[in-house]
Amino acid sequence: VQQTIGIIGGGQLGRYLCRSARALGFRTIVMTAEPEPPAASDADRILPGAADDLEMTETLLREADIVTFEIEAVGPAVLERLAAADAAGTVSVRPGAGVLAILRNKASQKRWVAAQGLPTAPFRVFDDAHAALTPATLAGFDLPLVQKAQVGGYDGRGVHILRSAADLERLLPGPCLVEDFVEHVAELAILVARGGDGEVRCYDPVALRFEPDHHILDQVLAPAVLAPALADRCRSLACATVQALGGVGVFALELFLTPADEIIINEISPRVHNAGHLSLEACRTSQFEQHIRAVAGLALGSTELERPAAMRNLLWRGVVAPAQRLPPTLPGNSARIHWYDKTEGRPWRKMGHLTALGDSAAAAAAEAERACQAILTLTNGACG
Ligand code: ADP
Numbered sequence: 001v002q003q004t005i006g007i008i009g010g011g012q013l014g015r016y017l018c019r020s021a022r023a024l025g026f027r028t029i030v031m032t033a034e035p036e037p038p039a040a041s042d043a044d045r046i047l048p049g050a051a052d053d054l055e056m057t058e059t060l061l062r063e064a065d066i067v068t069f070e071i072e073a074v075g076p077a078v079l080e081r082l083a084a085a086d087a088a089g090t091v092s093v094r095p096g097a098g099v100l101a102i103l104r105n106k107a108s109q110k111r112w113v114a115a116q117g118l119p120t121a122p123f124r125v126f127d128d129a130h131a132a133l134t135p136a137t138l139a140g141f142d143l144p145l146v147q148k149a150q151v152g153g154y155d156g157r158g159v160h161i162l163r164s165a166a167d168l169e170r171l172l173p174g175p176c177l178v179e180d181f182v183e184h185v186a187e188l189a190i191l192v193a194r195g196g197d198g199e200v201r202c203y204d205p206v207a208l209r210f211e212p213d214h215h216i217l218d219q220v221l222a223p224a225v226l227a228p229a230l231a232d233r234c235r236s237l238a239c240a241t242v243q244a245l246g247g248v249g250v251f252a253l254e255l256f257l258t259p260a261d262e263i264i265i266n267e268i269s270p271r272v273h274n275a276g277h278l279s280l281e282a283c284r285t286s287q288f289e290q291h292i293r294a295v296a297g298l299a300l301g302s303t304e305l306e307r308p309a310a311m312r313n314l315l316w317r318g319v320v321a322p323a324q325r326l327p328p329t330l331p332g333n334s335a336r337i338h339w340y341d342k343t344e345g346r347p348w349r350k351m352g353h354l355t356a357l358g359d360s361a362a363a364a365a366a367e368a369e370r371a372c373q374a375i376l377t378l379t380n381g382a383c384g
Contacts, residue, residue, distance in 0.1 A: 002027050004044075005296065006064030006091075008051050008078075009071035010037030012340045012350070013272050016280065016288040017070060018042035024292055031060050038340040039070075052078055061085050066092045068249060068295045069271055072104045073152055079104075094295040095194070095247030095270050102245070103270045107150045107177050113265055116244050118237070120265045121146075123179035133176060135168035144181035147172055155348065156215030182264050184256035188224050189275035190238040192251045193290045196297045200242055201290075203283065203303045205234040206275055207361075208254070211315070214348050219368070220275050220311040221361040222282055230261060237263055245270075250291040252276060274313065274350075281336055281355045282309035307357040310364035312372050314352040316345035318382035323351060326378060335371035351383055 005021050007014050010032025018028040019042045030043040033050035040046055045063075049056025052075025060067060067082060083097035102112045107125045114120060126133035138145065149158035149172055160172050161181065187210065191203040207224035208217055224231070238253045245251070245268070252273030254266040276287035285293070285301025293300055314337075316323070323345045328337055339352040354371050358364030376384035 003065040003296065004029055004063055005292065006031065006060045006067040007039070007043075008032075008060075008067065008069045008074055010034055010039035010043070010046065011070060012038045012338075013070040013274075013288075014039030015042050015340070016286070017068075017272065017291060018044075020286065020288040020292045021296075024289070024296070024298070026292065026296065029060065029063055031056055036341075036343060038342065041341060051075055054078060054081060057081055061091055064091060066094060066295050068094050068291070069100060072100060072270055073154075074100055074104060076101070092295070092297075095245075095249040095251070099245055099247035099270050103268055105150050106148050106153070106267075107175070109268060110177060110179070113241075113268070116241070118241055118244075118265055119263065121179040121182050123177050125150075125177045127175050133171060133178065135165070135171070138162070138168060138178065141178075143167075145178050146181050147176050147178050150175040150177060155217070155350070156210075159215050161215075182256045182266070183258060184264075185259050186224070186257040187266070188226075188234060188255040188257055188263075189220070189273065190234050190253050190255065191273065191276045191279070191287055191303075192238045192242040192253065193287075193294050193300050193303065194242050194246075194248055194251065195294050195300045196248050198243075199300060200239045201300050201303050202235045202238055203276065203279065203287070204305045205231050205255075206278070208275060211348075216313070216315060216348055217274050218313055218315070219365070220278055221365055222278055222305055222309045222311075223361060225361065226257075230257070230263070233263055237265070241265065241268065249294045250276070250287050274353075277338075277353050278309040278311040278355045280338075281357060282307050308359065308361040308364050309355055309357050310361060310368040311353055311355045312368045313350050314339075314354065314372070314375060314383055316347060316349040316351050316383050318345060319347065321345045321382065323383075324379060326352075326375065326383070330371055330374050333367065333371045333374065335368055337371070337375075345382060 086093040147160040187208040209219040335356040356367035
């Protein structure tokens with residue numbers, strides 16, 4: 001009988017998970033409250049419920065054999081219900097409700113990373129920004145610092161870099177943590193798959209570039225240009241971290257490389273990640289197929305990078321506006337464009353992405369840049 005994979009979250013990550021699941025012979029059911037979820041194009045069924053909707057979770061549990069996630073901000077009560085169902089043996093929850101419970105909140109994630117003795121920036125937790133964190137609370141600390149919302153932040157929302165006294169007057173509301181600003185020469189990411197038998201396989205480290213004002217991921221290059229010994233240290237750190245976490249599926253680590261060649265963990269995601277989009281075109285096994293293989297108990301695929309690649313996010317740069325229909329390919333350019341079929345453009349919203357392959361990451365980046373410029377021209381600067 002055909003097995004059903006339930007996915008909590010229905011964005012573009014969910015779309016590609018559904019596509020891979022279907023190709024491997026699974027049925028998919030996606031739980032999301034979004035009115036126009038990008039995953040709808042590829043899911044067999046959409047359950048209209050947010051990630052903290054207990055009632056809809058019951059429906060999901062009745063219909064799915066396996067439950068997995070494309071977001072980590074899942075409600076604690078939903079996680080408890082999933083943990084109970086997994087323990088009762090009626091469904092496999094993967095990577096695991098316990099792993100989600102640790103990673104969904106940046107404070108509990110940082111505490112876990114520090115308790116494991118893994119390298120991460122020193123931090124302090126503030127449970128109520130208004131009561132506990134004030135400019136005065138930070139008087140004894142050296143700037144720059146980074147304030148992060150404990151839950152619900154994404155794409156740079158929920159991250160506030162404190163460089164000056166004026167920044168201290170604009171603290172984010174709500175439970176947060178404050179950590180040292182890590183001086184870095186590069187930001188890297190590494191994807192790791194952990195199979196049902198505990199086997200761990202790493203992808204090659206990739207280099208991340210962020211849009212400077214909004215901290216939104218803008219470009220990913222594969223492979224990251226790193227001395228082989230450094231790339232190996234990234235791999236061993238990532239594998240050790242995922243082994244320590246346990247859980248089954250694809251994970252992503254975001255890392256800082258310091259001027260002294262230290263590798264510092266910024267963030268761990270218990271899911272496929274924007275940094276792995278280029279695996280669709282550039283790797284033997286895409287991160288999406290790999291995640292489905294892992295959660296479904298199939299053998300993991302090869303993580304080999306077959307061709308150097310560059311991925312660019314296509315961000316909405318204008319005001320709120322209906323999104324135009326844009327072409328899937330551009331004349332004279334080899335980049336593969338993916339649009340997420342979002343009908344409304346909102347500032348800095350991810351509308352799609354594109355991936356170019358090349359003989360080197362630099363050549364791929366140049367081709368991707370030409371494609372982005374062409375899209376900017378087509379949209380009069382609104383998207384690119
Ligand atoms: P998000 O949840 O939006 O991915 P991150 O924690 O990854 O949030 O932060 C977004 C970006 O902000 C990082 O990629 C990095 O550029 C910057 N940043 C975050 N934390 C630090 C830090 N401690 N030191 C320096 N830069 C940081």
